[in-house]
Amino acid sequence: MSKRVYLDYSATTPMKKEVLDEMLPYFTEKFGNPSSIYSFGREAKQAVDTARERVAKLIGAKTNEIYFTAGGSEADNWAIKGIAYANKDRGNHIITTKIEHHAVLHVCEYLEKNGFDVTYLDVDKYGLIDLEVLKNAITDKTILISIMFANNEIGTIQPIKQIGQIAKERGIIFHTDAVQALGNVEIDVDELNIDLMSMSAHKIYGPKGIGALYIRKGVKIHSFVHGGAQERRRRAGTENVPGIVGFGKAALMAMENMDHHINHLKMLREKLIKGIMEKIDYVRLNGHPEKRLPGNVNMVYEFIEGESLLLSLDMVGIAASSGSACTSGSLDPSHVLMAIGLPHEIAHGSLRLTIGDFTTEEDIDYVLEQLPKIVDRLRQMSPLYENVKGGQK
Amino acid sequence: MSKRVYLDYSATTPMKKEVLDEMLPYFTEKFGNPSSIYSFGREAKQAVDTARERVAKLIGAKTNEIYFTAGGSEADNWAIKGIAYANKDRGNHIITTKIEHHAVLHVCEYLEKNGFDVTYLDVDKYGLIDLEVLKNAITDKTILISIMFANNEIGTIQPIKQIGQIAKERGIIFHTDAVQALGNVEIDVDELNIDLMSMSAHKIYGPKGIGALYIRKGVKIHSFVHGGAQERRRRAGTENVPGIVGFGKAALMAMENMDHHINHLKMLREKLIKGIMEKIDYVRLNGHPEKRLPGNVNMVYEFIEGESLLLSLDMVGIAASSGSACTSGSLDPSHVLMAIGLPHEIAHGSLRLTIGDFTTEEDIDYVLEQLPKIVDRLRQMSPLYENVKGGQK
Amino acid sequence: MYSEKVMDHFTNPRNVGEIENADGVGQVGNAKCGDIMKIYLKIENDIIEDVKFKTFGCGSAIASSSIATEMIKGKTIQEALELTNKAVVEALGGLPAAKVHCSILAEQAVKAALLDYAQKNNIEIKGLEDFNPDADHHEHHDEEIDE
Numbered sequence: 001m002s003k004r005v006y007l008d009y010s011a012t013t014p015m016k017k018e019v020l021d022e023m024l025p026y027f028t029e030k031f032g033n034p035s036s037i038y039s040f041g042r043e044a045k046q047a048v049d050t051a052r053e054r055v056a057k058l059i060g061a062k063t064n065e066i067y068f069t070a071g072g073s074e075a076d077n078w079a080i081k082g083i084a085y086a087n088k089d090r091g092n093h094i095i096t097t098k099i100e101h102h103a104v105l106h107v108c109e110y111l112e113k114n115g116f117d118v119t120y121l122d123v124d125k126y127g128l129i130d131l132e133v134l135k136n137a138i139t140d141k142t143i144l145i146s147i148m149f150a151n152n153e154i155g156t157i158q159p160i161k162q163i164g165q166i167a168k169e170r171g172i173i174f175h176t177d178a179v180q181a182l183g184n185v186e187i188d189v190d191e192l193n194i195d196l197m198s199m200s201a202h203k204i205y206g207p208k209g210i211g212a213l214y215i216r217k218g219v220k221i222h223s224f225v226h227g228g229a230q231e232r233r234r235r236a237g238t239e240n241v242p243g244i245v246g247f248g249k250a251a252l253m254a255m256e257n258m259d260h261h262i263n264h265l266k267m268l269r270e271k272l273i274k275g276i277m278e279k280i281d282y283v284r285l286n287g288h289p290e291k292r293l294p295g296n297v298n299m300v301y302e303f304i305e306g307e308s309l310l311l312s313l314d315m316v317g318i319a320a321s322s323g324s325a326c327t328s329g330s331l332d333p334s335h336v337l338m339a340i341g342l343p344h345e346i347a348h349g350s351l352r353l354t355i356g357d358f359t360t361e362e363d364i365d366y367v368l369e370q371l372p373k374i375v376d377r378l379r380q381m382s383p384l385y386e387n388v389k390g391g392q393k
Numbered sequence: 394m395s396k397r398v399y400l401d402y403s404a405t406t407p408m409k410k411e412v413l414d415e416m417l418p419y420f421t422e423k424f425g426n427p428s429s430i431y432s433f434g435r436e437a438k439q440a441v442d443t444a445r446e447r448v449a450k451l452i453g454a455k456t457n458e459i460y461f462t463a464g465g466s467e468a469d470n471w472a473i474k475g476i477a478y479a480n481k482d483r484g485n486h487i488i489t490t491k492i493e494h495h496a497v498l499h500v501c502e503y504l505e506k507n508g509f510d511v512t513y514l515d516v517d518k519y520g521l522i523d524l525e526v527l528k529n530a531i532t533d534k535t536i537l538i539s540i541m542f543a544n545n546e547i548g549t550i551q552p553i554k555q556i557g558q559i560a561k562e563r564g565i566i567f568h569t570d571a572v573q574a575l576g577n578v579e580i581d582v583d584e585l586n587i588d589l590m591s592m593s594a595h596k597i598y599g600p601k602g603i604g605a606l607y608i609r610k611g612v613k614i615h616s617f618v619h620g621g622a623q624e625r626r627r628r629a630g631t632e633n634v635p636g637i638v639g640f641g642k643a644a645l646m647a648m649e650n651m652d653h654h655i656n657h658l659k660m661l662r663e664k665l666i667k668g669i670m671e672k673i674d675y676v677r678l679n680g681h682p683e684k685r686l687p688g689n690v691n692m693v694y695e696f697i698e699g700e701s702l703l704l705s706l707d708m709v710g711i712a713a714s715s716g717s718a719c720t721s722g723s724l725d726p727s728h729v730l731m732a733i734g735l736p737h738e739i740a741h742g743s744l745r746l747t748i749g750d751f752t753t754e755e756d757i758d759y760v761l762e763q764l765p766k767i768v769d770r771l772r773q774m775s776p777l778y779e780n781v782k783g784g785q786k
Numbered sequence: 787m788y789s790e791k792v793m794d795h796f797t798n799p800r801n802v803g804e805i806e807n808a809d810g811v812g813q814v815g816n817a818k819c820g821d822i823m824k825i826y827l828k829i830e831n832d833i834i835e836d837v838k839f840k841t842f843g844c845g846s847a848i849a850s851s852s853i854a855t856e857m858i859k860g861k862t863i864q865e866a867l868e869l870t871n872k873a874v875v876e877a878l879g880g881l882p883a884a885k886v887h888c889s890i891l892a893e894q895a896v897k898a899a900l901l902d903y904a905q906k907n908n909i910e911i912k913g914l915e916d917f918n919p920d921a922d923h924h925e926h927h928d929e930e931i932d933e
């Protein structure tokens with residue numbers, strides 16, 4: 001396999017060289033523990049402070065509202081469990097959606113087993129929640145609304161500002177999982193009324209294993225990792241200094257690059273969607289046509305199954321992701337695709353291509369050359385397609 | 394400041410160059426998500442598997458008993474909360490010691506607020522627990538014994554095998570925090586009857602922000618970070634591939650190097666202790682003379698306070714750590730030094746020097762040249778020393 | 787962590803030592819808390835002619851006592867009494883929140899030494915009536931904790 005085209009930027013991104021360069025000194029030379037007072041520790045502490053400022057700036061937060069975690073999943077777990085247990089004297093009701101990432105959904109399910117009530121909001125065919133339904137779901141006991149900023153599968157962006165406004169008016173804490181939105185959408189936590197926000201570095205060309213939770217000053221939350229006095233006593237563990245430094249650099253670059261990045265992705269996205277629509281029959285776009293992540297192309301290819309599509313693409317060097325959960329060992333199709341109302345067999349035939357900064361027009365051309373051939377080959381094998389052809393004849 | 398001597402290896406270690414070299418490709422080239430099925434993901438998955446084997450081998454575990462975490466603190470939190478909640482139908486009693494790391498103690502305190510009973514065992518003047526006292530502390534409701542392998546401040550190594558034996562006989566789960574012991578003591582989880590064990594890479598010349606929890610097959614434990622299906626569905630979050638690879642390499646090197654490493658550290662440790670004893674009055678060693686970590690030199694320097702000692706050492710380029718909690722913003726001296734029975738004012742005058750692979754004889758000579766001068770200068774300023782001198786006259 | 791000024795006074799403390807037959811000696815703090823400060827005064831005609839200190843404590847405790855002795859040397863008793871911990875912190879170019887109590891200790895050590903002088907000479911010093919050198923000087927300035 002010579003050509004390799006990576007179109008799974010929503011799963012993870014390659015780290016940028018500039019990010020690596022900034023991290024390197026902190027592995028072997030400036031390796032001190034930031035909690036120490038001697039000079040080895042001070043240079044590490046300064047680096048952590050700088051990174052915290054950069055992440056804060058990207059989202060319009062104050063520096064002391066950024067808490068580093070081991071990634072987006074930990075941030076989600078912390079936000080939801082931490083808020084639930086710290087505020088359980090005020091109520092035990094949580095509102096979220098059916099299309100959240102598993103790091104939110106599985107925590108909610110865990111809490112349901114432990115005395116909390118959770119409402120999972122439906123979404124429409126585009127993946128959008130209904131603000132009126134949200135309002136009506138609120139009860140006296142609602143302590144937390146957790147709704148993701150942008151969906152990782154179909155890319156749909158929720159009306160975060162309005163959700164934040166509703167939460168604020170009712171005195172309810174609002175958490176959003178912005179792991180996919182960060183760097184791809186302008187975010188200002190004050191303007192959007194966000195109280196807590198999950199982030200992850202490896203989705204914005206930073207390192208894996210580092211993320212952050214934004215916690216608005218004054219929000220009552222329990223610690224998740226107890227122990228040492230790191231992160232203002234809220235998240236214990238020796239700081240992952242190179243990781244934090246890398247996250248900071250990635251955040252800085254995301255901010256400086258935002259407009260160009262978004263335009264580049266959108267341009268390629270439109271080219272890809274248009275090309276697929278033109279070249280392949282029986283396809284449709286999942287998610288919202290406009291309110292979507294700039295790099296997300298999630299489409300249904302009827303009559304075929306996602307995993308076989310994925311494998312075939314891999315064989316010609318194209319890395320993609322499938323809405324089919326077959327890949328993760330479960331036989332149920334994606335909960336997100338089910339929630340937007342796709343029938344099982346259609347949900348199984350979804351493919352997610354996600355574009356990033358290193359994607360070129362040639363990459364898109366290559367996909368547009370390979371994908372129709374693959375789809376055709378698989379359809380020729382499909383008993384479902386046979387019927388269609390039969391009907392059409 | 395030209396000369397720099399790092400003697401705080403128990404706080405964190407510099408990463409070895411070989412470790413960095415092994416990590417590098419996984420940042421920018423082999424950056425795939427190991428959970429993906431395409432080739433970008435496969436090479437990452439293979440690297441994670443290899444690392445898991447290496448860590449398993451270092452402690453005599455099976456590969457599928459190693460679960461990667463964000464570090465030692467997360468491993469401690471997971472072990473204790475995960476066991477407590479998964480086994481609460483069998484009882485609500487936990488036994489630990491007064492000298493655990495805060496990542497254990499603070500979790501225990503949290504659990505005490507949530508319906509669990511915790512016994513904190515005393516230690517003797519060397520920091521050792523009494524096995525008879527442990528046996529007597531066990532009740533029908535005891536579900537977990539969590540006792541650290543080696544103490545991070547005074548270096549004392551507990552009789553882990555016997556503790557494991559007692560736990561096993563009584564059908565109680567045994568967790569040990571081996572963050573400090575790993576790489577410094579031969580560990581075989583089967584031989585030592587360990588059910589769960591916390592580890593951290595940055596203490597063995599690996600990267601910060603990555604660690605692992607060993608979980609014996611069959612042990613009932615809840616997840617700590619819920620979400621995706623990573624780590625055999627037990628610990629969610631995109632794998633920190635470079636971190637895991639680095640941990641694996643560090644584990645491999647620790648295993649290959651163990652004897653040489655231990656001898657080198659012990660030799661320098663004895664030289665340092667002997668030199669200090671000879672050159673400075675009113676000093677004593679904290680912790681056990683033999684059952685101690687090979688690189689730990691924790692001593693009391695009477696009549697002076699740890700932080701001023703630290704600062705003075707820093708000014709001549711020596712990085713150390715203090716038993717005095719002044720450095721961490723609290724006024725209480727270290728809970729470990731209090732537990733071994735040191736009076737407050739003596740505990741305040743403790744200094745921890747920890748030796749590592751890169752420490753040389755010249756480094757030790759330098760410390761033995763600088764430390765006596767500094768101690769003398771600070772004692773000349775101390776109103777406590779005045780009294781002693783007066784008494785001696 | 788510490789300002790340059792703090793490090794300067796820690797490294798080159800001014801007026802370390804004892805004064806034989808001092809006119810006033812004050813000691814505050816206790817070893818339990820990890821800090822003891824002792825101040826010696828030589829007083830002539832209401833003027834502090836000489837001052838020395840000894841301190842068992844952290845970097846900022848040593849720096850606080852050093853700068854405090856500098857600030858009262860050559861001053862009148864009344865002027866020395868006006869030395870506040872705030873002034874000490876300012877003169878040091880700031881102290882970390884957790885270390886502010888070290889500056890309080892310095893203020894109290896000066897007052898304790900003046901009280902000793904007053905008692906030895908059987909005089910009343912205005913402003914010292916309510917001063918108790920054994921009062922707990924600790925003020926905790928911990929950062930927010932949520933549990």
Ligand SMILES: Cc1ncc(COP(=O)(O)O)c(C=O)c1O
Nearest residue numbers: 237238464465466494545572593
């Ligand atoms: C005994 C012990 N346990 C746990 C930890 C926490 O490990 P980490 O810093 O990797 O979270 C440390 C070190 O900080 C330690 O020495």
Ligand SMILES: Cc1ncc(COP(=O)(O)O)c(C=O)c1O
Nearest residue numbers: 071072073101152179200630631
């Ligand atoms: C929306 C969303 N939330 C959370 C996560 C989890 O982030 P991480 O892999 O950093 O734990 C992801 C990505 O995996 C995501 O896409």
Ligand code: FES
Nearest residue numbers: 305307326330331
């Ligand atoms: S068809 Fe085989 S797992 Fe989905």
Ligand code: FES
Nearest residue numbers: 719821843844888
């Ligand atoms: S003397 Fe301990 S904090 Fe100042």
